[in-house]
Amino acid sequence: MNINLFRANWRKFYKRAFVTTFIITSLLTMIDQGLSNPLFANKIISMKSFLDALLQIFYFSVGSGLLAIITLIALALLRNKS
Numbered sequence: 001m002n003i004n005l006f007r008a009n010w011r012k013f014y015k016r017a018f019v020t021t022f023i024i025t026s027l028l029t030m031i032d033q034g035l036s037n038p039l040f041a042n043k044i045i046s047m048k049s050f051l052d053a054l055l056q057i058f059y060f061s062v063g064s065g066l067l068a069i070i071t072l073i074a075l076a077l078l079r080n081k082s
Helices: 003-033 047-078
Strands: none
Touching: 003 047
């Protein structure tokens, strides 16, 4: 196991996945609001639906960051220490 690979890169992997997912899901939600029947999120008509949309974006971003960490752990396990 190459633990140095994990130590050096876990913050970068998490931030990259979090920010990318946050931007993409935010753009999808904004585009989706212009449709008559939203596909991705509910129509934002109240403060509660706005908070639900924000939480959905945040949860997807956190999940994507955790998936990136799991991928980095798998890479660290598979890579030989040189």
